[in-house]
Amino acid sequence: MNTRYLFAFLVVFVLFLVSWLGAAAGLGWLFGVVIPYAAVVVFVVGFARKVLSWAASPVPFAIPTTAGQGRSFPWIPQAKIDNPASNWGVFLRLLFEVLTFRSLFRNTRMRLKEEKLTYQLEIFLWVGALAFHYAFLTVLLRHTRFFLEPTPWCIQVLETLDSFFRVEILYPGVQFGLPAVYLSGFVLLAAVVYLALRRIVIPSVRYVSLASDYFPLLLIFGIAFSGILMRYVTKVDIRAVKELTLGLVTFRPTVPEGIGAVFYIHLFLVCTLLAYFPYSKLMHLGGVFLSPTRNLRGDTRAYRHVNPWNYPVPVHTYEEYEEEFRDKMVEAGLPVEKPLADAADEAAQEKE
Amino acid sequence: MKDKRWIVSGLVVFLLIVLFPFWYNRGRAVPPPEVKLTEKAKAEKECVLARDYMKAEHMQILDLWRETVVREGNRIYTNPKGREFVMSLSNTCLDCHSNKAEFCDKCHNYASVRPYCWDCHIENPKEAR
Numbered sequence: 001m002n003t004r005y006l007f008a009f010l011v012v013f014v015l016f017l018v019s020w021l022g023a024a025a026g027l028g029w030l031f032g033v034v035i036p037y038a039a040v041v042v043f044v045v046g047f048a049r050k051v052l053s054w055a056a057s058p059v060p061f062a063i064p065t066t067a068g069q070g071r072s073f074p075w076i077p078q079a080k081i082d083n084p085a086s087n088w089g090v091f092l093r094l095l096f097e098v099l100t101f102r103s104l105f106r107n108t109r110m111r112l113k114e115e116k117l118t119y120q121l122e123i124f125l126w127v128g129a130l131a132f133h134y135a136f137l138t139v140l141l142r143h144t145r146f147f148l149e150p151t152p153w154c155i156q157v158l159e160t161l162d163s164f165f166r167v168e169i170l171y172p173g174v175q176f177g178l179p180a181v182y183l184s185g186f187v188l189l190a191a192v193v194y195l196a197l198r199r200i201v202i203p204s205v206r207y208v209s210l211a212s213d214y215f216p217l218l219l220i221f222g223i224a225f226s227g228i229l230m231r232y233v234t235k236v237d238i239r240a241v242k243e244l245t246l247g248l249v250t251f252r253p254t255v256p257e258g259i260g261a262v263f264y265i266h267l268f269l270v271c272t273l274l275a276y277f278p279y280s281k282l283m284h285l286g287g288v289f290l291s292p293t294r295n296l297r298g299d300t301r302a303y304r305h306v307n308p309w310n311y312p313v314p315v316h317t318y319e320e321y322e323e324e325f326r327d328k329m330v331e332a333g334l335p336v337e338k339p340l341a342d343a344a345d346e347a348a349q350e351k352e
Numbered sequence: 353m354k355d356k357r358w359i360v361s362g363l364v365v366f367l368l369i370v371l372f373p374f375w376y377n378r379g380r381a382v383p384p385p386e387v388k389l390t391e392k393a394k395a396e397k398e399c400v401l402a403r404d405y406m407k408a409e410h411m412q413i414l415d416l417w418r419e420t421v422v423r424e425g426n427r428i429y430t431n432p433k434g435r436e437f438v439m440s441l442s443n444t445c446l447d448c449h450s451n452k453a454e455f456c457d458k459c460h461n462y463a464s465v466r467p468y469c470w471d472c473h474i475e476n477p478k479e480a481r
């Protein structure tokens with residue numbers, strides 16, 4: 001037992017209770033209109049402020065990660081993406097980082113194997129993270145059907161692809177498969193369970209995990225779980241749900257009667273996620289693009305990077321020093337770069 | 353500074369994407385669909401099960417009906433009120449709701465669901481059993 005994940009779990013549980021009681025008490029307006037609007041405002045403003053504050057910070061040093069051969073002689077092949085020297089290379093590097101998590105893929109784990117230190121590919125975290133993020137994206141895109149009328153054809157295509165496998169189970173008391181099963185929802189749930197268990201079970205990972213690491217995972221688990229519950233088990237009236245959601249995005253909020261409590265629970269957890277987002281580690285969504293280790297060119301040997309915060313410092317160079325004290329230095333027998341005669345010549349030339 | 357321009361443009365693009373539903377709809381009213389009941393359906397007052405159940409969970413009972421008819425060969429369904437129905441989408445459901453376009457499709461299109469029932473079942477069954 002560990003207070004950090006217990007705390008995160010407790011918070012999610014309280015959020016669940018609050019929304020459940022709220023829905024039961026008929027606070028549809030609060031949980032269906034006021035809180036969602038507030039959450040969107042907090043998300044947008046918080047996100048913008050965070051990114052702008054990053055934009056205002058200087059990059060004091062050029063610290064691109066050099067994950068391959070940098071640009072050198074023409075006959076030495078350069079790792080153009082892993083150590084990019086051009087903006088185009090940086091673009092590709094960031095693109096693949098964002099789409100395929102390349103630096104996570106490089107994650108290795110040290111192990112003692114027969115008294116020898118070995119490095120192993122830690123592939124499962126990468127696979128789990130990819131599954132999680134792509135499933136999340138798919139679920140989000142599919143949810144636009146609640147906010148757009150008519151639903152765009154590309155979303156319809158996505159829905160058709162996502163429900164490609166017809167998983168249908170029917171036993172007395174168990175009915176599953178209609179409405180069609182969206183794989184992405186279950187991939188999301190499985191991935192988030194794996195990522196959470198990984199943090200809870202592996203001792204070394206647990207040691208470096210804080211409540212703020214568990215909380216988003218548990219919250220997203222709650223969201224996915226309540227969503228799946230709502231779609232496949234305790235169904236809600238989708239027509240009424242869409243009336244509510246379309247009301248929100250067209251600024252004509254309404255709260256139709258008879259939407260089940262699960263919907264308000266789902267929505268409240270989502271609102272919490274939105275409002276929490278800009279102030280948490282989830283901001284890596286924006287931060288990945290602003291990582292100096294990824295978005296700078298690996299050309300530090302060709303160009304000097306000047307800290308934009310550098311202010312002019314009064315300096316006294318050696319040349320100026322010698323100019324000032326040359327006679328005394330010569331008199332004392334100290335070596336000088338320019339002999340006295342040369343210096344006098346130059347002075348005379350300048351006068352002409 | 354040069355970077356700031358990039359960062360702010362990226363931020364603006366991101367926020368435009370996130371807020372897409374808001375500016376896409378531009379505050380235009382999107383009324384929910386009004387389903388039309390046929391005279392026959394109106395006269396019946398209640399469907400096979402209660403209205404709220406049918407609204408949210410009709411796909412479940414259709415699934416159950418299919419299973420019962422196709423796997424067990426049992427065609428008669430008795431609802432909690434003791435009324436008997438022939439389990440048939442084409443001949444029972446569509447008998448009252450003979451206006452698929454004005455009834456079924458209205459909500460299905462609104463919710464963007466494309467039930468595969470209609471892959472086989474035609475909308476205006478002519479055959480009588």
Ligand code: HEM
Pocket residue numbers: 136139140142143146179182184185186188223224225226227228229230231232236238241245263266267270273
């Ligand atoms: C972070 C954002 C969200 C996530 C991760 C999420 C996740 C899910 C998941 C996994 C499901 C199960 C079915 C499926 O795979 O589509 C679901 C269903 C559902 N969600 Fe969400 N959801 C989110 C936001 C929302 C929002 C903002 C709303 C509405 C205001 C909403 C309303 C619903 C409804 C009504 C269902 C039931 C769909 C059905 O019965 O077909 N969700 N959600």
